[in-house]
Amino acid sequence: MESSEDPFFWRVSQSESLKEYQPGGYHPVHLGDIIYPTSGVKTSRYRILAKLGYGGFATVWLAEDLVRKNQCVALKVNIARLTGRNNEVKILKTCSSLPHDQLGSAHVIRLLDAFEIEGPNGIHEVIVTEVVCGWYPTVVEASGDVDTRKICREVSLGVSWLHGNGIIHGGTYIHGNNIGFRVPRLSEISPDLALKNLEEVIGAQTCIAVVPKDRTYDSTHLPKYLVEENSGAVWLHGRLADIRPDDYCPVIFDFGGAFRQADIMPQPYVPLVFTPPELLFEAGTLSFASDIWALGCTLSQLLFRSTLFGRISNHTQLVGAFAKTFGPFPSAWVDASILVKAGIDNETIANNPPSLDIVSTEWAVTQTTLPWDEASRESPELAKLMKGMLQYLPQDRANIHQVLLSPWLRVQLQDSKSITRLKSNSAFLENSASIITT
Template sequence: MFDEFKSGQYYPVNIGDVYESKYQVLGKLGFGSTSTVWLARHLQEHSHVALKVYTREGADNDEFEMYGIISKANPSHPGYGHVRTALDRFVLQGPSGDHPCLVQKPMWDSWRDFLFRNPTHRFTEDLLKAGLTHVLLALDYLHTECKIVHTDIKADNILQEIVDNRLLDEFTQAELQMPSPRKFVNGAPVYMSRRFGIPRKFGGVVLSDFGAAVRGNLKRNHSAQPNVYRSPEVMLKAAWSYPADIWNLGAMIWDVYEDKHMFYGQDPKENKYMTRAHLAEVTGMLGLAPLDLVQRGVRSKEFFTEDGKWKADVPIPEGMSLEASEENLEGENKRMFLNFMRGMLQWRPEDRKTAKELLDDPWLNSPSSEE
């Protein structure tokens, strides 16, 4: 919890500091490779905010541009409330340079954190349906109104909104009564993070983190997405856009509902993730890639012959199927769920359903089998 200061890039935030004459730091919520996150009180509006304080080199102007687009595109869209926006932005002048800061609404746990709190380490069907509805609304907003591809949909970037303000007050009181452990590195304080408690009422799901987002109206073929969620067109370096997010979401569902990855990409010879192993798994699950897709990919010749046959030096796994991989549903409900999944997991990006089409899916709108 203390290793973030090894790079010396982080701004030395002190609990109690006031920034921009209005944001008073109350405690540390967490940190990543490019930022630390703090709960603060807005002294003028008597409300709570989260401050994301970037390292000197961690901020990306493209990310700030994305937040500008997201905040203004169409606030009346039903997905607007399920996309994390920026409330304010300012710069802190540190001893070694400037540190951009983003002001946002504080959020509860991510889906990843939520899974760790759950002894079963997987969502119920009801929770999955409710969460996916909100994520799909967010993606419909991003794709249709903002013209943005997220490219990094994972459990860490899906957050629960705080509607139980008691959590914020309890966090503040806990810090006052039992201050967070801290140490000093080169004279700068490094605090332990503090977690929120369990809310009495859960808010909606919010899609966050636009550091890897790109404009979707310009197709591109650069590498993107977390390894195990990469779409076929990204792996083949064919032109990709919004449908890459749809594949990404579909593959991620296995992590939160089946407690395993759908694809691992673990190469049996190199003993690490490799694109050829990932594509072999996709081929085992869905069959050979359509020839027209193969012909679009810059990297396709590494994996397929000119007539679309598999040639990479790794075997296609046998016995793979969506039916065999899904282990929690039965009968008609399982059939409906797998049809929903197939709307996302198609080789060709143009064959995948849009977020808006998926919102109308029969399984997503049916009563849960767990009721």
């Protein structure tokens, strides 16, 4: 039902907020628009074909590369207030400059182009990448056909490639919304065929006119219409239907909060359920260990199709979920104001076994089959892996090398150069524990 306070006549449920079309906010993008750099040599030109998605800081579009003919790409247009304050282009350029024959590099998105455009709401960064399809509908609808462990293994390999090259994914965290699947043979599809195929799959793209109720409303900052999010995403999902689920190639993307280990950490944009304890209790900085916490939460999400802590709306609820899942807090944290506010004390927690221990015991005794995983005998190994990644203190967590060598993931590190690179990085000197490999 339409809110009486809404300044517009019509609303779109699956689209970005119109209120963010203001100076510093979104850039108005329309189907058929030609996007190119505002200044400098205009060697880049892209025609907008369909909408792939949106977030709080960008809209993402399927586009035709007009310079490199017959190539479809993804165009991410950031909000203007991020320009000059966002590490994403810098990190993606760093990734692009690294050898791509290293173990795990195939599971990090590829940057194709980056430039700036100017519009009614300011100057915006445009990031052009290969096209990836969101993981969630793909995995859920494929259900039993998906080798979930393979996906978990390959996402972990992507993290290992980042950490081995000194890159912390950081503030946006590694989670389900930052993992997609590379769409095979997309380069073989002409934009004309893509549009024809898109029309066959979804019909006309749903566009809702943007009409302010107030005649004096300044419309110069607004798009003429909004495009529903799912049009391009549904089409991409259809493209994946032609390949075997075993061939799905997961890709980590969204590097807006990423940074090099040697650099100053940018302001993190932290999804609540992926917030590591050190940010709540120690005002600590993000680190390789923070990525491991987020990866542990992500593997749980990939396996069970839900977040580890359920529905959480604030930090007080989050620490309550920590206590229920992992048990008593470290002694240095027991007097923390957030625990006092939540009415949580270690004595009470100690009287209730943490749910992760209960689950681990049940798996060990009953060998319960995990969803989409036929190897039920290895469930205790998964529980051991999760416990190693989800330790309260960063220094107690497994590092990515130990994660890869865990019995459940069973990564065969046969690339000697990759092993040397991983072990030489300080990420693997932070922690000598063998919690998950023995």
